[in-house]
Amino acid sequence: MKIQGSNVIAAPVGEVWTALLDPQVLVATIPGCERLAATGEHAYDMTVTAGVAAIKGTYAGTCALADLVERESLTMRLSGAGAPGTVEASVAVTFAEVDGGTEVSYDADATVGGMVGGVGQRMLTSVSKRMAGEFFANVAAAIAAPAPAASAPVPTPSAPGAAQVFGAPVRASSPDDFLRGIAVGAGLVLLGVVAGSLVGRRR
Amino acid sequence: MTTKLMGQGVQRVEDQRFLRGQGRYVDDVAVDPATLHAAVLRSPHAHARIVDIDVDAVLDLEGVHAVWTHEDLTGPMAEPLPLLIPHPALTHGRTQYALARDEVNYAGEAVAFVVADDRYLAEDALDRIRVTYDVLAPVVGIDAARAADRLVHDDVPGNVGARMEQGTGDAQAAIAKAPHRLELDLTVERSACTPLEGRGTVARWDPDSNRMQVWTSTQSSTGVRAVVAVKLGLDLGQVDVITPDVGGGFGVKINHPWPEELLVPLAARTLGRTVKFTEDRREHFVSSAHERGQVQHIEVGFDDDGRLLGLDVEFWHDHGAYTPYGLIVPIITSTQLLGPYKPEVYRVVFESLYTNTVMVTPYRGAGRPQGCFAMERTMDAIAAYLGKDRAEVRATNFIQPDEFPYDQGLIFQDGRELEYDSGDYPASLEKIKALVGWDDFPAFQKEMAAVGRKVGIGLACYVEGTGVGPYEGAHVHIETTGKVKVATGLTTQGQGHATVFAQLVADELGVRFEDVEVVTGDTRRMPYAVGTFASRAAVMSGSAIHLAARRAKEKVLKIAADALEAAEEDLQIVDGVVSVKGSPGTALDLGTVSVLSNPLRYAFDEASKAATQFSVGDPGKPPVPEDEEPGLEGRDFYSPERATFASGMHAVIVETDPDTAEITILKYAVVHDCGRLINPMIVEGQIHGGVAQGVAGALYERMAYDENGQLQNASFMDFLMPYVTEVPDGIDIDHLETPSPLNPLGIKGAGEAGVIPSAAVFAAAIEDAERIPITAMPISPSELFHLRQEHTP
Amino acid sequence: MSEELHDVRLRVNGASYDLRVPARRLLSDALRHDLGLTGTHVGCEHGVCGACTVLLDGAPVRACLMLAVSAQDQEVTTVEGLGNADGSLSNVQQGFAECHGLQCGFCTPGFLTTITAGLRDNPTPTHEECRDMIAGNLCRCTGYQNIVKAVERAAELGLETPEDGS
């Protein structure tokens, strides 16, 4: 599955760049993210519980930012596995200074496996695009008020090695966002997507 | 004298059970709280290395009894599954392991096997297994396989499992010399059998008798028996395989062993419990088998009449991740492609390619639909090129009735010469033209065009090699009650064997149809058998049963003649009573003969008492003379020189919606020649089913793999198996009967025929309606819409 | 921790059965594995094929799309309950036998239950209504031709010898 798109955020490239690289921003913006553990520079293990409506699944996933070109581009590699299926995604993200802020463009290629892969791909693209739109609002908001919600790093034995673990703020299920739409989110979205494909048929 | 049942539309005896809900399918066996249930963890990736499998979280789950991964398999179980049909051209055959060892090559490949109190708990356990994969880029589709930028198996260069060529001469030279030349590139997508009952296996180890009993939904019980014995280190004599009622096969259940057919018996013996695996629908899509995927290039040279002077075919066959069934499918395409025609020179070459998708084994038609598509599209192209009638061009190329037996000069799937035994293609063509109204269609088409409606007509012909060897056997036993018990080893999945075989026995033996009971697919009753595929059951087992009944009859007459003090030739058997022609008083029933056949004469029943009034045997000889056996039985085998060739022609009239591009079937006609008919009602049922499956394959069903090797339509919601609303309302059928000289009944197979010409006939009709070349099947309204876009200036 | 079991009384083909099953037990599995009524077949478990169709208070429903606990106190009729009291075939079953309306027989129970209710509600269907009556059931063997004939034949038989229609 391939998804492309772009949005403009009313903030300078520098701030947007920094926000996306900040684990506290990540943990605060990935919906249902219960834990994010650093396993290396810009590499994290995460546990995410999310879905659409009451249709939820828990995914064990990883997120790694690579090929960093300061303020220009990066590649986000994501994977998630849970009872409903698996998700492997690679997202090329580019940043460009434009009038009124920063244009962030993404080009995602996601592979969805397992049960969801077999029955739920139909609506994925449209759902993810819609979520991408919402994400940028969140990032803009996060930049306006830098991740107040995220708790301070606390070392946790459960974390691999001496990794830093970032806990998510307790909150009601938040609106979907970019990470959800494109990353482990691709799987999470599928939960809803699958619901769609099944439910659409078997009202 | 009772009328012969051969040729009668006798109602099916098995239906009495089925209609009452008393069918016994494999999941109906061992319905007992003590039975354990299995589930399989399957790879979510199309291509990956297995780094680690963590099953620790599974065993502390209440109700879970055991879990296996490849690590836990030993001896032959740890080796790759057998390559069932090797072939010299299959230079790089590969088969999977019962449980993946270090690599998975399709999404759905078995990785771990769990046994628990019920299927619910077994699936809970699957959710707790953690597998770490190193995901590799997959090879999906024929183009990717040919490009070979990536390999499915590191040790198979170019992803080529096999390359095979055969022919009757220098086709290229013949084409070069021909007055006219054409080239076509044709594609057929993947589909699958999808019987309504999936795969399933039940196994029970009996420690007292040291025997393994296996019930499995298969098309070859003897094959499963042999491999279970070898893999579990048992003697063949310790393994019984019983095929219960089978909820449809269509080919997919001929492949064996499935990993579960070995893992279930292994678990049963290990745990000392009855174990059952019942596949669910999604598993069937991603872990059984598919077929049809082929890309074909045709070059043809012909004269002004459209006569084939040279035909050169090259095609690429997608056989998926493994090749357990060898090259059967592409070999059938390469030979059966010729149909009823006789090109002066023919040459065919194919490559069988690996892809990271579900493996390919025969699906009803088995490569013929692709071959028929190639040949018939070529015929249509020639007709269009010459501006001739499509039927006329075909007639020009027909093998004539006086040319049989006709040797096509090739080697067929069974390793024998491709020699057609009989047929009458010109007669079939006349029948199909009359049936569909071929000559009146152009006028109808004009009429419709005048009111803005698009209609088109298509015609397609095929020849099907049926009843391939090597053999089938039968055992006929006349009990002292006069009841006749018949056993043949091949299996039944809806063909009505219990009925048609009983018809044959009743006719040959002279007993009442109701007194004959047929058992199939039970290795305890007939341990020597091949299986039900290639439209071979009626021809092979039908002939064997006929011969076995004849042997039993010979013995009946011998004993009765002795008892009645009459000459054998003066005796007749009617409704189970042997009597002297002309003096009906002098008679005895078969039950009595059965008693007389056994010198041990305990008078257990009336038949035995009745028998005491007769004396048989020569006092001067031992009670059981040399070369004779006690009991009233007949056993025989049928093994033909070669296959017998059925044929047929389909025609269809379709309408395409100018706005929505929806395709509607207005009329479907079939002319069919499978030699003599045993039961016309059942043969027509086979044709109906084949046509519906053909409509499905041409207009609805496909395997929608994405570029990552994920099957996106692994459910009945998106794999569009037709409902009644999608199939023709009525199918016009006419029969032609050119008996086969190769078997005692003059019959030919009928099982697969209905599906063979579908892709070709629909492509032809849609092309005729749209005036757009149709070169890829199946075709959806969405695809037709885009073809229109491309062809509108 | 072992799973909570629920007491449920199922009324099937006129008989009452008291079961203790987990909430997640599908009605199709309860009928087949707990009650041993294996005539109801499972072909897809997502409600598309119709092989598991049973009558719930007389109306056809998918047994695979119902929880056994949710069928509490309702009258379930399966294929085993379609025959006449004297053991003879019902008109619908007889129609199938006469018209070769089945081959492998796996989908048949779902057709029989569906048609039984259909002819009860509409004893004199047109050809189109006969096709429509079976439009929600999949069959892979017959191409439906003879199933439609069987429905028409069953309707004929119904006029000759009416039944209660279960």
Next chain:
Amino acid sequence: MKPAPFAYHRPETLEAALAALAADPHAKVLAGGQSLVPLLSMRLAQPSALVDINALPGLDGIEVDETGVRIGALARHAAVLASPEVRRVQPLVSLALGHVAHATIRNRGTTVGSLVHADAAAEMPVVLSLLGGSVRVASVRGQRDIAAAELVLGPLESSLAPDEIAVSAFFPALPAGAGVAFEEVARRHGDYALCGVAALAHGARVAAGYVSVGDVPTVVDLSGVPAGERGAAALAQLDPQADIHATAAYRAQLVRVLTERVVESAVSSARGES
């Protein structure tokens, strides 16, 4: 394909049902279950508990008066479809229901259930939007009516709170002199539509609702657009997506074709023709 474990409640009063739902944010309501049960069996939905409302009294009503049709949460599609009163007062409901899956599914599936499932590929949410109906929901916090326009937030996301149960839905009556029509194209009879169109014509107002086009049920105002230009006008406001059965371009073609056909038939039935 078997469900994961879940707790089960079968309350006999609405109050008890609401309490059970309020007590567990991950509980899900089971009504007809024709959508939910396959999700459970595929383990795509793993709610902690099910609140089975099938034993609740008084929710299976179909009340019809001249203002419209109120359908209870336990009224099955089949019952609504069979009601001549519903057909008389709001024929579009009956027209659309005839396209909902197959008869056997309609015997168990509920109309209200399909509304709150908020699926853009379902017929009934589109019909509710086009007619400007509403859904009445209850929770321990009380009752409220949700207007069709506010019902669907996104694909499969309704605006019901996790503790709310939809108890009924209201479809306004067809005004005198108004006309409706419904048509859809599906691959197989009874399938999820590739594209479905519902149309309402009342005096100068002409509007069409779209099934399986876009993420949410979408209604387009075509008032004043002449025949022949309606398809294009509708497309201008829609963004058809591709799936494995239809490309975006083909789906757009179906929008064009069906819009013209269905709107015209609604307009002519408003004129009292046909």
